Amino acid sequence: MSDNKHNIKSVGDAIREMLNSYRLNNKFDEANVLASWERMVGKPIAKRTKKLYIKNKVLFVEFDSPTMRHDFSMHKTHVLEMFKKEFGEGVVAEIIAM
Numbered sequence: 187m188s189d190n191k192h193n194i195k196s197v198g199d200a201i202r203e204m205l206n207s208y209r210l211n212n213k214f215d216e217a218n219v220l221a222s223w224e225r226m227v228g229k230p231i232a233k234r235t236k237k238l239y240i241k242n243k244v245l246f247v248e249f250d251s252p253t254m255r256h257d258f259s260m261h262k263t264h265v266l267e268m269f270k271k272e273f274g275e276g277v278v279a280e281i282i283a284m
Contacts, residue, residue, distance in 0.1 A: 215277045216240045219269060226268055231258065243279040245269070255283045 195203070219240060224232035237248035245266075249255045258265075262281045269278045 212277075215273055219245065219273055219277055222272070226272065227265060237284075240278065243277065245278045245281045246284060247281060248284040259283045 220238055223235065223238055231254075234250050234254045235247060236250050237246070239246050247258065249258060262283060266278065266281050269281075
């Protein structure tokens with residue numbers, strides 16, 4: 187029984203290890219970013235977002251109006267820093283508002 191004590195892992199560590207072994211870690215992190223969009227930017231911005239996806243570490247955000255796109259573009263550096271702080275440097279490297 188004492189041998190098993192040293193092999194015990196938290197569920198989170200076990201899941202992260204499994205994701206790494208199947209090379210799904212990046213997709214999992216990207217899904218977390220997309221799922222966190224409303225929480226990170228707030229309901230008003232999230233409601234005006236038509237489309238949201240990540241490709242090659244670039245977060246593409248399509249808004250429902252040119253005015254909203256322009257307003258967001260002025261703050262995207264701050265939003266990018268929030269995502270980097272929350273999810274790490276390697277998940278989103280840039281944000282493009284469309």
